[in-house]
Amino acid sequence: MSVNEQEERLLAIIESIPPYDEDAAHRAELHSDQLTKPPGSLGKLEAIGAQLAGATGELWPDLSKxxxxxxxxxxxxxxxxxxxxxxxxxxxxxxxxxxxxxxxxxxxxxxxxxxxxxxxxxxxxxxxxxxxxxxxxxxxxxxxxxxxxxxxxxxxxxxxxxxxxxxxxxxxxxxxxxxxxxxxxxxxxxxxxxxxxxxxxxxxxxxxxxxxxxxxxxxxxxxxxxxxxxxxxxxxxxxxxxxxxxxxxxxxxxxxxxxxxxxxxxxxxxxxxxxxxxxxxxxxxxxxxxxxxxxxxxxxxxxxxxxxxxxxxxxxxxxxxxxxxxxxxxxxLLDASLRLMQEMATFDSAGISKS
Known part of the structure; x- marks a missing residue:
């Protein structure tokens, strides 16, 4: 295979990369804000959860393997x-x-x-x-x-x-x-x-x-x-x-x-x-x-x-x-982020007032 053919294959794979799922990331952020904590108080652990959702297109991806x-x-x-x-x-x-x-x-x-x-x-x-x-x-x-x-x-x-x-x-x-x-x-x-x-x-x-x-x-x-x-x-x-x-x-x-x-x-x-x-x-x-x-x-x-x-x-x-x-x-840390997002109670489910 020539260099040009190799690079054409590489370019095709690069072009096939799915775009980041902004909607899934936003839904993860909204869920995080409903958890029993001040918004943003878990810092990068919250950002990790949103990024994993955006990358995979799933709110709570199974990354165990x-x-x-x-x-x-x-x-x-x-x-x-x-x-x-x-x-x-x-x-x-x-x-x-x-x-x-x-x-x-x-x-x-x-x-x-x-x-x-x-x-x-x-x-x-x-x-x-x-x-x-x-x-x-x-x-x-x-x-x-x-x-x-x-x-x-x-x-x-x-x-x-x-x-x-x-x-x-x-x-x-x-x-x-x-x-x-x-x-x-x-x-x-x-x-x-x-x-x-x-x-x-x-x-x-x-x-x-x-x-x-x-x-x-x-x-x-x-x-x-x-x-x-x-x-x-x-x-x-x-x-x-x-x-x-x-x-x-x-x-x-x-x-x-x-x-x-x-x-x-x-x-x-x-x-x-x-x-x-x-x-x-x-x-x-x-x-x-x-x-x-x-x-x-x-x-x-x-x-x-x-x-x-x-x-x-x-x-x-x-x-x-x-x-x-x-x-x-x-x-x-990725595991911790996903577990927090999945297992923490929301204000509604815990009956806690946000105001």
Whole structure:
């Protein structure tokens, strides 16, 4: 299939995304105002209920079947010494996910969510009965020397994310979270954010895996060099993603688009996931109505990244692990919102006067 045919398929899926159901959201707001509390006193919990109604088109959607899609990929830019951990950690952590031993596995079990681990670009041969293998590249190329991916590879990774989400939705999954693993992916995320949000690398490059001051300066220079060399076009999100991005970021763009196309809310994790959300928002503006930002990462630049999309985090726990951990934690807040809306008495049913 040619690049043009791939992109035509992607465009058709984007155009199929249902519009946000303003009527359902309004009905949820009206119901919330009738509950035995001052209007608006539950803050974001009320807003969550309205957004879930608007996204799904249902006043009280059943979101009990949920999944966190963990996309894994390696980055050639690791050659530049921008991480505190070697690239070999990526496949090792993927096996940890698959064996249920990572932080996201623990939190997903608590939240009643399935962990779907996808090899979309790991630079190693991986085999496991629970692995979803959609390998597009064996790690990206070094973006400080050349484009990280071709345009065709990038669109293929996006389409893989869409397909995986559609497969999950077909089995009844109604709620998604984004997760990722890939040593070097905060470097790619900083580069994408710098280009699409028009921010200097000094504002977007953070400490990632815990690098020291001298490596932070070097990492910032690497991002500057990659942008200057590749000249990604800020008006073309796919071009940006191809030149300075990563396969797992592209896969998450597909997850977000796929969730919206199936009328499913998607909870966005930290810095890398929000970078994917920024790309998705530029490719498919309707996806923003389906996104809920889980938390404010401790990674520098995350707040400005969310501002560029128009998202507001639900929690702030100074986390910067990734994997989908913050997004899965936020599932509990969505559950709380729906239970409040369904189980609280109204003023009429409780016989309480509003005046």
């Amino acid at each position: 949920r999944a966190v899609i963990v996309m894994a990929g390696d980055h050639g830019v690791c050659e530049e010494g921008i991480s505190a951990f070697p690239q070999a950690v990526t496949p090792q952590m993927v096996l940890n996910f698959l064996n249920g031993g990572a932080a996201v596995n623990v939190l997903a079990r608590q939240a009643g969510a399935e962990v779907v681990c996808v090899d979309i670009g790991v630079a190693a041969e991986l085999k496991h009965e629970n692995l979803v293998s959609r390998k597009v590249v064996w790690g990206t190329r070094n973006m400080a020397k050349e484009a990280a991916m071709t345009r065709s590879e990038t669109v293929e990774a996006i389409m893989a994310g869409i397909a995986i989400t559609a497969e999950q939705a077909a089995t009844g999954t109604r709620l998604f979270a984004t997760g990722e693993m890939g040593i070097g992916n905060t470097t790619a995320s900083a580069a994408i954010t710098s280009v699409l949000a028009n921010l200097s690398p000094e504002l977007t490059v953070g400490r990632g895996t815990g690098i020291n001051d001298s490596v932070l300066v070097h990492k910032t220079e690497v991002v500057k060099r990659a942008i200057e060399l590749n000249q990604p076009n800020p008006g073309d999100p796919i071009d940006v993603l191809a030149k300075v991005g990563g396969a797992e970021i592209a896969g998450l763009v597909g997850v977000i688009i796929g969730a919206a196309a199936n009328r499913c809310p998607v909870v966005i994790d930290g810095y890398i996931s929000t970078t994917a959300a920024l790309v998705a928002s530029r490719l498919a503006p309707r996806t923003v109505s389906y996104m809920l930002a889980s938390h404010l990462s401790h990674e520098q630049g995350h707040s400005k990244l969310m501002e560029a999309i128009g998202l507001s985090p639900l929690i702030h726990l100074e986390m910067r692990l990734g994997e989908g951990t913050g997004a899965v934690l936020a599932f509990h």
